[in-house]
Amino acid sequence: MQNQFFQPISADISGISLPEKFTFPFYYQPHPLSEIAATALQNYLELQTNFDHNFGLDANQNGLVIGKMFGVLVCQNEKGELGYLWAFSGKLANENHHDYFVPTVFDMLVDNSFFRKEEALLNAYNRKIENLEISEDYLNELENFKKTKIQAETELQNQKIRIKEQKILRDERRIQIEATLNEEELLEFNEQLAEESKKESILLKKMTKYWKLTLQTLEEKGLVFSNELMQLKEERKAKSAALQQKLFAEYSFFNQYKEKKSLGEIFNNNPPAGAGECAAPKLLHYAFQHNLKPICMAEFWWGQSPNSEVRQHKQFYPSCKSKCEPILMGHMLQDLEMEENPFIMNHAEGKDIEIVYEDEVMLAINKPTEFLSVPGKTISDSVYARIKDKYPEATGPLIVHRLDMSTSGIMLIAKNEATAVQLQSQFINRTIKKRYVALLDGLLEKSHGYIDLPLRVDLDDRPRQLVCYEHGKPAQTKWKTIEVKNGKTKVHFYPITGRTHQLRVHASHNLGLHAPIVGDDLYGTKADRLHLHAEYIQFEHPITKEIMEIVVEAEF
Known part of the structure; x- marks a missing residue:
């Protein structure tokens, strides 16, 4: 089978060595060969006229703005x-297929596919349901039942009111006449009143019975339509579920041994939306299918960033975790020699924790960059583990607040539970004052300001955070410029809240400062380190009640 999408490298690569191992797709520095391929693609995107897609790069272009990962x-x-x-x-310009781009792994939209046939059947069900729901007979039955029910409730309510009114009138008549009647006449009169009351009650019972039968008859007529609708919807639901399971089974990926594994098998028949539609599975599937040996890979964002995410035009990004990791690591990259997984490496090895203040109940440390505050899933080495080892007699949780692994700076440590509770309450009540210093990759329009962007975790790509006004937690930051040099801006951050990656997202997001922190490998560009440091903290000492101030200058 001809490799029609395989494009030979035309650039001079004589001075470039092939990588010894394939790219680890979830954290990587693009290889020069990947950069050459990406540049060629970016040049094509800038000049192409084969499709019309609004990436948000041309203010005069019409249509919904949708940036895209390539x-x-x-x-x-x-x-x-x-x-x-x-x-x-995903799709590009609402299509699965375009010149020069490998096809989707499984195209359910081709003519005469089982999906098209089942889709036509489901559409027929939709039309039947829609026609029945808007049919004149059905609507008339619904309206008739509704009006009759209102009439029944009104008449029954009026009769109940009449019974109460007649009782009041009978009581008034009794009071007026009982003094003028002898004992025998009074007995006869009371019997007459009781009979009147009885007749009113009997009438209410007869009315209730009549309306109950009337409504029941009308409801049974409506049930003929309702049952037919319910049956159609249940049949549609069953066929839709069966089609979905068939899609999961047919949507299969090759690995280097040309073994196939389906979405259903990989995700236990419950894949996340869009699984398999990302660029990485498409590329690897095509390569394995056509006997092409993978050498290296890269993905980049093209276009305007979504309002919820931090995406920079032309910036390289790793594959997403929730949708791609089970497909790639669980099957497609089986036995392929890859670069080392940095997420299982102990980056704290060889680094020491500097103690900058200590007394009998607490201490303050300077946490190095790339050092966990608490043990992770695969790495136990952390501030907690080191402190626990150094102070085996210490009680309580020790850690009263955290810094992101990549952030360096001051952390407070409690040696006993009472101290931990007292310090934590200061964090909770926001009486502790903190200041961070950061170097931003870019220039800012203002010299100071306030950022209010609520955050939540990206469920498809942990630990990345999203700006989300619907489900996000409040996140506020004050900031001030302290130096501008060589196209970069040094700032002080004063976080009011303490959300995960708060300062990193507030710096890089287009609704924040739109200038990522230098070295931010999630929201900006990787460098020697993340240039973010917790340099100052002010708090009340848990025992002496003295106002303490600790400063540790950044090493960058």
């Missing part, structure tokens, strides 16, 4: 020639 895979064909493949995530 991917490149450098590979070798069976002749040993180097080339590359291109792919886009």
